Amino acid sequence: MNIETVQQVRPKRKYIPLPFLVIFIGYLVFGFSENIKGPAIPRIQTDFAIDELQIGMLLAFNSLGFLLACSFTGVLTSRYGIKLSSLLAFGSMTAAGVFIYYSSHYFTFSLSYFFMYIGNGMLEIALAILAARVFTKNTGFMMNLSHFFYGLSSTVAPIMATGLMGMHVFGGELGWRGMYVLMLSLCLIPMIPTIFSKFPENNATVEERIPLKVYIKDPAAWFIIIILSLGVIAELSMAGWLVNFLEKSYHWSSTASSAMLSVFFLCFMLGRLLLGVITDKIGFMTSLIIFSAIAGIATILATLIGSSGVWLFALAGIGIAPIYPTVMALLAKRYPNGIDAAISFTVTLMGIAVVLGNFMIGAIIDFFKEWFSSLHGAEIGLTRGFQAGFIFIGLCALLCSVASVILYRYLQRKNEVI
Template structure:
């Protein structure tokens, strides 16, 4: 059956939007699962941070080779391998019986996530050559949609009873990650766009390493991603242990965070195209910092601001990727690989830092009450997460001055 160009475009939209939906689900079902995993395996916050850092390392490895793999075997086969790998990781998580086996299974999942992230970014950059900010924000809206639904559905599924047995976090992972197989059908039917940049004019890794804008994008995005992933990973734990919320209510707050996150990506894309990507990111980042900081110092009365921070966090990543695509049109694949790989290194470090900030502050807190000390540690850890959003804004301020001077796309 011959597929028309219009039908192929819609199939590619389904692949991109469906891929980001699956990505959002796979990344954020861990929110309600982590407290249960911590209890089942008796893990400290430090060990939990190690688990998340190893995941980030798996993501990094995938970023390093996925662009090369796409050039060797094509986007289509790479996408099928990626989605199948993610589904397989769900089986291994289900079979995990201790921290070591869980770490291996999670590592496999995040290799799949990294491959999916690079693959979708490359496909989207090649396909969306007009209204880039709007279309990339719309694509990442589906990540937000998956992220919004994931915590509520995951928390509910973990309590399901099947033949007198509770499904639990491992059964939930098995079912949710099996959804990764669904986009394989449109992947097989689609014809994917190719990189049209001429070889002699293509952006190289060497030229990127000499470009201060490239490094500022890496730093700003690392801070933005840390804020995004940190809030997603630690919010439920924070609300349960500091604000004494139930697991269900805390998971609902995380879903509300992702609802705002999703709406921002749906509605604010055209604004970024109109007012400029860099200025938009500065405003979004500062807003997220303020919203994430106030509840730490004012208590439960302003907890909803944690969720409202999603409005600021949501557009940062896709808007920065639009800025990247517009500034490195010759060899976008290379620029994406360079940037996302270095973000992977950065998030390995920041994931470790979050956990150890919590542990160190808890250990140095005055008083004999371990629960209160742990609460103070969690507050310090979450403040660290909020500050990364502010650092993202500051990096973009520096970037704005340099880009104006060099007359680049802002």
């Protein structure tokens, strides 16, 4: 047997390409940065003496940072490559943790949080574009698998955040400021494979690429934006408000409330891990219709039933989970030669919707809290305010399902269902 024969017989060594590690670890740290805020918000609210409307405005202001990053990251990636965009995203999120730690006033804290969301927005676009270029086979499954890592870190983030905030270091409590420094410093880890990775470029020639003006004129593109926006509002609102809701309305402890949020993200994580295969089999549009409807119904029922129905929020997590990765897979399949522009434009407009959504939820909670407080007392008023806010979150998920039905029928008429 000669050397050539031996080389043919010897099995090829399987390995995970570095871009895969960047995507998976990137979504892992992204989940931490997004979902440690749940347990932290009640303490931030206490330290700065701010009300629910101001919390809603803070989250909306942060979404503006996310939106700002989405508006320029696509151009930055096209000109200088995904590597630079990814490194800037991870680096800015790490720096934001330091800024948050040294924020002694609400104004400086808001600016620091805003800066963190700029990093989040840059990472959102960079990872989405990279995933669309890398996952060319079994796109629905691979998109859900990559976002599984977001769900994994989101599951443990509330419990880790609660535990870290209560830790004593050098004779003092770490608190929410120290917790943010430690958690955001994890963004240094994915910078290592990013530095050594060779990322795929956009193979489409300039002539083949779909111009943004063509994408904007496609009615399907606008329905995709609506679907994604409503789904993300439901997802991020649950992460941002659930702990506050359980602590202040049902008098749950901080540990129990954070554990419930972790259960939500556990179901969220399992949904992304297991439903990706189903998404590829039954189709992207059918998946969006079914799962967003489940999320909306479960959220509204959990809110109306009361403390005994809180477990239904976990079911909502299963329904919310596939929405974002499925829409990303839909974009990758429908606009393969214009994916950079499609993702940047879609996520930018989604950011606008999330800004409005965060503000509206805070305003709804504050309005119904004041209304019912004047009639039935402060405690009932606060509970009714939060319930009104969560019913709005459930309605967003239901409207996501309705918009998916409309888009499905539109694509059916044009014989373009994916």
